[in-house]
């Protein structure tokens with residue numbers, strides 16, 4: 001069994017890549033299991049992966065490094081129930097220091113289970129471009145610190161979303177990246193393209209099992225301060241009415257517009273809407289991203305369920321007040337009823353890894 005750990009900032013494309021790769025591997029007759037991870041409990045990613053028929057388990061309420069024992073339990077349960085050839089384990093997008101806190105502990109304590117353990121770190125190529133140009137990234141200094149550390153730590157750096165770059169921008173990255181990140185394996189990827197995903201898996205598979213990894217030097221206080229600047233909100237809503245699909249789409253657009261109006265930096269704002277037939281995943285990050293799966297506006301149902309995962313640089317209270325405002329506007333405009341079934345809003349706690357092997 002092989003495990004491919006994925007790290008990289010919120011919205012960089014981890015779930016998109018692993019679900020596409022998992023489907024491709026399953027078509028080739030391989031067995032696959034996925035472990036998702038989040039600080040919260042109601043995860044868009046898990047629903048999205050599950051909806052595609054990929055076996056998925058969760059480590060919720062905290063990152064892999066601080067919940068190593070749960071990660072270990074989920075690995076054992078996948079091994080027992082799925083006998084996978086590959087496990088993909090996606091870490092929380094605000095997390096770093098995975099070599100010391102996850103990869104090396106797995107090598108130390110689960111060497112018997114895995115023939116290969118690799119870490120792929122995703123970065124949105126547009127953020128990489130800004131970084132290499134010497135521009136400040138769109139978050140506060142401490143959050144930018146996490147993004148820089150993730151890039152620095154990368155064992156295999158996946159420069160993702162290259163389809164959203166101009167030819168000149170991609171050329172600039174290729175010419176300048178090795179000055180900033182020397183001696184790194186780098187692949188350039190469009191995760192919406194299956195042949196790119198197959199190449200990613202082949203490249204990960206070609207990692208020598210004896211590869212030495214360098215643990216990151218991290219200032220945990222700055223890292224913790226960066227995480228604490230991000231508000232986390234997870235809601236599960238039920239939208240009912242004659243135009244439930246249209247109302248759901250209106251609500252999503254309203255929330256995004258209100259956040260943009262306040263100029264809060266978006267880590268990742270994800271929505272998963274479903275009426276039992278149509279499933280729609282929509283994502284917004286600090287940079288424009290037009291890709292959307294499924295169109296809930298086409299729904300003929302009078303009841304739609306909507307999961308919202310918001311990771312925004314502001315307080316959870318501010319995010320919640322925007323959601324409440326958007327609900328009110330949508331109910332008035334589209335004569336629907338919006339009920340909150342689950343609600344959680346918080347700031348991630350200070351990172352306290354279970355293991356740290358230098």
Ligand SMILES: Nc1nc2c(ncn2[C@@H]2O[C@H](COP(=O)(O)OP(=O)(O)OP(=O)(O)O)[C@@H](O)[C@H]2O)c(=O)[nH]1
Pocket residue numbers: 008009010011012013014015016017045092093122160161162163164189190191192268282283284289291292
């Ligand atoms: N155009 C384009 N869009 C992409 C690519 N990869 C991912 N996306 C889009 O980027 C958005 C975020 O992708 P996700 O896969 O959810 O990102 P993630 O890294 O899993 O995000 P978190 O789980 O929040 O950390 C989605 O709208 C994807 O469709 C890509 O290579 N090209």
Ligand SMILES: [Mg+2]
Pocket residue numbers: 014015016045090
């Ligand atoms: Mg994800």
